[in-house]
Amino acid sequence: MVLQSTRWLALAYFTYFFSYGIFLPFWSVWLKGVGLTPEIIGMLLGAGLVARFLGSLLIAPRVSDPSRLITALRVLALATVLFAFAFYAGSHVAWLAVIIVGFNLFFSPLVPLTDALAGTWQKQFPMDYGRVRLWGSVAFVIGSALTGKLVSLYDYRAILAMLTLGSASMLLGMLLRPSILPQGESRHQGGVGWAAWRVLFVQNWRFLACVSLLQGAHAAYYGFSAIYWQSAGYSASTVGYLWSLGVVAEVVIFALSNRLFRRFSARDLLLLSAVCGLVRWNLMGWTTELPWLIAAQILHCGTFTVCHLAGMRYISARKGSEVIRLQAIYSAVAMGGSIAVMTMFAGFLFEYLHQGLFFVMSLLAIPALFLRPKVAAQQPVAD
Numbered sequence: 001m002v003l004q005s006t007r008w009l010a011l012a013y014f015t016y017f018f019s020y021g022i023f024l025p026f027w028s029v030w031l032k033g034v035g036l037t038p039e040i041i042g043m044l045l046g047a048g049l050v051a052r053f054l055g056s057l058l059i060a061p062r063v064s065d066p067s068r069l070i071t072a073l074r075v076l077a078l079a080t081v082l083f084a085f086a087f088y089a090g091s092h093v094a095w096l097a098v099i100i101v102g103f104n105l106f107f108s109p110l111v112p113l114t115d116a117l118a119g120t121w122q123k124q125f126p127m128d129y130g131r132v133r134l135w136g137s138v139a140f141v142i143g144s145a146l147t148g149k150l151v152s153l154y155d156y157r158a159i160l161a162m163l164t165l166g167s168a169s170m171l172l173g174m175l176l177r178p179s180i181l182p183q184g185e186s187r188h189q190g191g192v193g194w195a196a197w198r199v200l201f202v203q204n205w206r207f208l209a210c211v212s213l214l215q216g217a218h219a220a221y222y223g224f225s226a227i228y229w230q231s232a233g234y235s236a237s238t239v240g241y242l243w244s245l246g247v248v249a250e251v252v253i254f255a256l257s258n259r260l261f262r263r264f265s266a267r268d269l270l271l272l273s274a275v276c277g278l279v280r281w282n283l284m285g286w287t288t289e290l291p292w293l294i295a296a297q298i299l300h301c302g303t304f305t306v307c308h309l310a311g312m313r314y315i316s317a318r319k320g321s322e323v324i325r326l327q328a329i330y331s332a333v334a335m336g337g338s339i340a341v342m343t344m345f346a347g348f349l350f351e352y353l354h355q356g357l358f359f360v361m362s363l364l365a366i367p368a369l370f371l372r373p374k375v376a377a378q379q380p381v382a383d
Helices: 005-033 038-062 066-089 093-107 110-124 129-153 157-174 194-216 219-231 236-260 266-286 290-298 300-316 320-353 356-363 365-371
Strands: none
Touching: 005 038, 005 093, 005 110, 005 129, 005 157, 038 093, 038 110, 038 320, 066 093, 066 110, 066 157, 066 320, 110 129, 110 300, 110 320, 129 157, 129 236, 129 300, 194 266, 194 300, 194 320, 194 365, 219 236, 219 266, 219 320, 219 356, 236 290, 236 300, 266 290, 266 300, 266 356, 266 365, 290 300, 300 320, 320 356, 356 365
16 A cells, blocks of 8 residues: 555654653553552663663664665564563563563664654655644644543553554554655765764764753653642643643644744754743743743743754755764754753752752753854755
8 A cells, every 4th residue: 555655754653652642651650550669660661761762872873774764664663563562471570671671772763763754755855844743743642641541441451552552553554655765875884883973973063962952951841840730739630731732832833834934944943942941941930820831831832843843954954874863863862861861850959949940941041042053954845
């Protein structure tokens, strides 16, 4: 069966983030359901986080030929499904540690490789990345909401059932044939190894530092906003609505990105994201009044979405062989490593500063203002 390439890509994003919307919010609930203590749960989730970082950094760049991206995605999706089914085999801590590491190791490279595929296709035909990527955000909301409902109706076992269903759907979708296959040349052997990585880091260090600061600032929001808002007297359902509002704002900007930011360079978008970060994190530290929290959540489209669009615009302007490697570094460092490191600091700071943690996060936007890459990436092709 042949599927239009943009629809193939949208389906890939949808099925991945549907699965991620199950795994990210609810996997600790499943681990608790099988009888593990909070200490063991934290250790297993930490191991999975490290595996996500390594998977994006080490596995994704192994795909040196853009024309083999779809094959790589199918292999990784198959491995993800196999590890998802392996959770049914037992609940011993050692077994779960191996499976969680394996699942995250193969699940995480799917994002940078899918984004690399989007960047490759943008060079081949007109495509609005934002309108395609928004289906991932929609799927995340659907996956988390549906799983939460099923857990309340049944029990924690619905989580694993939904995860296997989601990952299997992802594999089946990727087995379809896109109407236009990605094209590109494999990098030469001289372009691999530590020397190539070092050159890539040196050439793009301003970009990587900037996006790492802007995305890493979300650690306080991801890890402690729910606790903070509930301590301020908001119910769990209200907290859920606030989180959903942020994702809705994200979807709207993805949908309108090509129209809104057609004339923006990556440097301009990073400036906008940094300004939104200064406003949003200071708002969250300053007040818990609902109207201001609503405003802060709407700004999620600026702190996360605009920053991600800037990253994709910058990366898609690189040469074919650099796109995949830089996409892998971006995913591992900015979307994984920086958030992981900042989460550890945020846990310590929240204990002593409480809402002051968000003021600290706002400070990260200040150096980002000056670290923005000076060379503007090319504009995306109009839809």
